[in-house]
Amino acid sequence: MEKSIAELRETFKTGGTKSISWRKSQLKALLQLINQNEDSIFKALDQDLGKSPVESYRDEVGVLKKSVTYTLSCLEKWVAPKKAEVPLLFFPAKAEVMPQPLGVVLIFSSWNFPFTLALDPLIGAISAGNTVLLKPSDLAPACMSFLVETIPKYLDNKAVKVLAGGADIGERLLQLKWDKIFFTGSPRVGRLVMAAAAKHLTPVTLELGGKSPAIVDTLSTTPSKAKVTAKRIVGGKWGPCTGQACIAIDYVLVEEKLASTLIELLKKTIKRFYGENIKSLKNISRIVNKHQFQRLVNLLKDPDVADSIVYGGSVDEEKLVIEPTILLDPPLDSEIMSEEIFGPLLPIITLKNVEESIDFINSKSNPLVIYAFTEDETFKKRILSETSSGTVTFNDSMVQVVDKRT
């Protein structure tokens, strides 16, 4: 391991990675890797997570291809120094801000979008001119093996390396000095990564998670809008890796009087998208492993929580499948309402008035995304100014990640 990192440092020192032509060649090679290995990528995702090709293309392959082509088209602009104004006091002086690579970068990726979360940060690191060590998650082993075997065939081995392994390898990597660490995963491990980085004063980017709520205020508009709302909620919960996504809808907030309408719409949509029951379930990923399966099953063990199930709840331990499950008003102090769910269970919390969602969301820690289905411009403004989240998306779910400019 130390030898690999020493090689990455040596390569960086030679200055090769700083050239625009090197960066472009690596990005083009990455695009080729994706284009030429689509079927293997689909296969690995199916093996690790039961993802269908459409989901895999929509959330991983397509997103990555877009990311590479966007980066290639903007690279020269991004790399160019930016002129800065100089006050009269310093006449005649010129000033500019010049982007420079940090050096040797460590990327930890997660298991739920094993390609996107490994290669999208890699695209950034390469385009900025760094050398990189990528440590994919061993909880998606087929994808990890694919990356370990395939990346060396396309990219510059002296500048981009992939290391297989589990938490122990991760810990050893964290003892070493990096110029930047990019981590995607849970807040718990995020703290460990940052604490390790602190010893070397290494800057970090931490992509974590949280309980991303969906506020629903559009059910009393036209039936077509209500249907679209339901589709987007279902698509935003069970569409991405059966809810195992940082930006999946975690729970829903809706006015009491509209709860039953919403639940009926959701049930219809779930059946249409994924099948009538657990035996005929299709178009949906599975739970990644037994540990996560057990964690999710345990969330339903609390009798008050189990009582609040209004749809679904069946599980298949052998196939690691939990059917799409809706709960109505589980106790607010239950684990399912205090921990990030990261799975196919959707609590619906009712409020007297939809405006109360703002206080409800603010009583918890800042989520990664707030989804708000509303056409009330005043309410939209209030949500924007009175809550704090990574992102806010109005009237849809999930799609905000595809827009490269936000």
Next chain:
Amino acid sequence: MTSEVENKPVICTESAKELVKELRASFATGKTKSYEWRLTQLNAMVKMMEEKEPQIVAALHDDLSKPELESSIYEIAMLKNSCRLAVKNMKHWMMPEKAKTSLVTFPSSAEIVSEPLGVVLVISAWNYPFLLSLDPIVGAIAAGNAIVLKPSEIAPATSLLLARLVAEYLDSSCIKVVEGAVPETAALLEQKWDKILYTGNGRVARIVMAAAAKHLTPVVMELGGKCPVIVDSDINLQVATRRIIAGKWGCNNGQACISPDYIITMKDYAQKLIDSFKCELERFYGKNPLESKDLSRIVNSNHFARLSKLLDEDKVSSKIVHGGERDKENLKITPTILLDVPRDSLIMNEEIFGPLLPVFLVDKVEDSFDVINSGTKPLAAYLFTNKKKLKEKFVATVSAGGLVINDTTVHLAEPTLPFGGVGDSGMGAYHGKFSFDAFSHKKAVLYRGFACDAFVRYPPYTRGKLGLLRALFDGSILGIIRALLGWSKA
């Protein structure tokens, strides 16, 4: 030194917790988010400096024997400019920035909204105790946060004055000063902050970041390093010398994060350079610099002892070619130049932060880059030359927080340039709009409507949908048409 013994409330973990709770409640009222509140605070800060300049200058003189000119210009005037720039531009900075959207999310609109992070902690340093306390606060206020300032106890007169002035001029329900030393800082660091900006040294920075890690608090670290000055031979020697002197001894007597730390020049140019220094130093500080009023003193006996140790090292003490006189009682060391110090001496490996200037020799000027890159990345690096190619190589090869060609330190005064380090010299940056950004969260917002709901996203997943998705992501209208007609590869 004036001594005012007061009963200062000592902060402990419990009271630090209460303090943060109080500020969170203030922040939750939304008060700090309003443009009017931010404007009032910034204007009050300008007023404070206009009305209290003599007291500020006096405190800085107590703590550092800082000459009045340095205090008035490098601390007060710089800070006033910072406030005025924020007042002038804040409305514009606060406006959401439109972001383009693509075919994949058509139809939609997007923007990036700047929102305050919440309750932030600013820990400042002793060398520019006024500026380094309030300049970050300008940014934090402009971005709409509630703030706790922990000034350095090593500049006690300024710390006390800051506590008084902030309480008198600013909104104490949202901006507080906590005085104290290590125990008080530790108590503050146990709390959860939404951002911490720390100015100081690498050792304490690691402690601050480790504490921040427990709460996943993002940090800006303004640290230091050995800022090198490469001096080529084809320059206006007098101007270059003066600018190096101004950046070294003119900035708190070398006790500044961006002061030139050491010089690299060619063997056969060194004598000429040193002669120029001797001449200009005498012009600036007289024949007896120990008596000059235009030099700050060494801040305290600890640092005096540290600097003495650097000079007394065996392989270094014989290399002094100018200065070297010390006055322990008054904590003064004259501008000192050392020639041809060994690469492995202490003075060439630790940040000097004082009035000692080693000159390191190379055969040719291009060799300087390897010397610089063999050490940790500094906060600033300086090059004096007229050669275009050398300038280009310097900018491309040397990694430092900031670079200046043919001058020293002045980039700090440039609000359009981000001020911060890289690697061991720090992370993050501030000044000008960068301060506003440092204390803001840039929230991505996507607006969608209900029209044109793309069925292709939803199950049941068919090969046709796969084909259409491909075309959509590729962004080609022709591709989309083909897919809709069923002619494309699924």
